[in-house]
Amino acid sequence: MRHDLSLNPLTFYGGLSYQFILGLLGAIGINGHNFLFRAKQQLFENTQQNIADWQAGEDSLNVLGQGFYDAFLSMGGSGNTISLLLCVLLFSKEKRHITLLYQPYR
Numbered sequence: 574m575r576h577d578l579s580l581n582p583l584t585f586y587g588g589l590s591y592q593f594i595l596g597l598l599g600a601i602g603i604n605g606h607n608f609l610f611r612a613k614q615q616l617f618e619n620t621q622q623n624i625a626d627w628q629a630g631e632d633s634l635n636v637l638g639q640g641f642y643d644a645f646l647s648m649g650g651s652g653n654t655i656s657l658l659l660c661v662l663l664f665s666k667e668k669r670h671i672t673l674l675y676q677p678y679r
Contacts, residue, residue: 588637592646616642 591612598605606613620639626632662670 588642613642 591609595605595609598608617639620635623632623635623638627634662673665671
């Protein structure tokens with residue numbers, strides 16, 4: 574069985590490789606969104622075309638599209654930091670973290 578490992582984010586393995594490369598680039602300090610801009614631009618164009626085809630009744634609506642990647646896979650630094658902070662506050666065993674979590678608002 575041969576899998577298509579092209580960088581087409583609309584395929585399962587293409588999306589997996591896209592996200593892997595994006596994370597790998599981010600881990601070494603390169604902005605992956607800028608580096609993979611052409612693939613992201615192609616994803617946007619494919620999504621727009623798919624929506625137009627769907628509205629015309631010519632095609633089914635793709636779940637993997639621009640909105641899916643933006644909402645669920647590319648949270649960014651702020652979203653990840655807030656999630657990490659919430660996890661530390663909710664699941665920490667240290668007294669100072671627990672005190673910070675239950676500190677009344679004044």
